Amino acid sequence: MGNSLPLDLYAPSPKEQARSDRAQEALERACLARYGLRWNGPGKTALETGRRMVLSKQAARFGVVDASQAARYGYHAPAWSTYNPHVSDVLDQHASIPPDVEKVLYGEVANFGDKPVPRNGCRAQAAERLVRGAPHADRELPDRLADRAAVASAEDPRLSTVLSAWRTCMTRAGYHYASPYAAAHDPRWKREGAPTEKELTVAVADVRCQNQVRYLPTLVDVTSRHQRELISRHTTELGRLKRLKDIRAQNVAEALATQPSGPVPSQEGDEPG
Template structure:
């Protein structure tokens, strides 16, 4: 549902990990011990999807009820910090309890936005999307004697939440640029040097990993319901070496510098994205005000 809501046009973001310009200056790296400390310049250009999704659900429920249908109750997961795991594990206490896995409340947040499919009276395609459910896929304007909005209920919700927003703004631009900066940072000599220091630290503790992602994604602890003792020991060593080398602080400083460069290069498109986000925020506030 949220993906359908977000189809609001797009602007391309150029460049990749090999983009010219050299390695940007970073200043003094911060010391990071908690995922809530990880803030990045492009965060300001990304939607708060938990709040947006809730408003989307409320409006969608209202719309389908007009036709006598219902939707499954969506879970309301506890909000998690946006960048909590951007550089892997950070929090020593969480690592000591869950290894490389997420705590239970975070797992609920990761899956809780999946709408329940077992609903007593789900709406048909004609109501949701405003088109026939048969092979013709023709646009429908009425259902059971009631007018159907353009694009169905999803189209109605999208129009309501994006009211007043620039037509060509790209809500995913900030996310794509952030992914680009992340890839650039992982090729930066200061990050790879920090990884090498971390790797040597881990070797002294008896663990052989070239990069922090090698430890994080070790097949030994994939697809487990809970962390075993070996995973927890490894994660605790990982955290100790991250702290000793300030790897996460360096990594954050470098990625922030690449993000600032991309913000400057894409300032006009990002300004439109910010207008869209501001419009969404106003409209979501209006929806939630009476709830």
């Protein structure tokens, strides 16, 4: 995906998350098979959830910056995004699990037949297998640092200059907002239901003005600089997190190579690349 940021290195990409979820599912099924239990895994679209969550988070972090998205959805989340309130109707989780499978999958019983069940079940065992050999690390640290970088970026003079130019452009179009964030959170835009024509019109003008003043390239550049500064102050913690990520990727590759794979998530045509 374009417009990557330095801290992205320490979190799974959408593709990496999808592979990890498929490995988790394969290990769960293999564990259940040892108890004579056959399970085809979660619902057909459940393996989409993790990938789409990562993709949606990345796509939403700069706000609405794409002209076609603005014209189609306004400031609403696109249909594929997990921020869309209706997407949960499609991205089912572990639904309709047979009772015996559920007992062993989640460790609701100590034994099944004549065999002991792993503590917290096959699901926990599979999750532990994917981080085997990895160091303990603070997985929330990148998000906390990203928040700090965003606050610093909002006060950066370079971004302030661009926002001033954006406000001038929007004023000429007949709209008065302090920032793209303020435009997107106008209380007139209802979160539920389809966007109004007014919302679509404002969103299109917003993105057009962003493009004229080079808002997104400036925002990415400024945010990247502040993220790099924070990374330089947390090299030890982030180094452990990168090591965990690399080892997990190795474990995922091994699991996928040795276990029969489950259904491969489909790709939605209007998702960002």
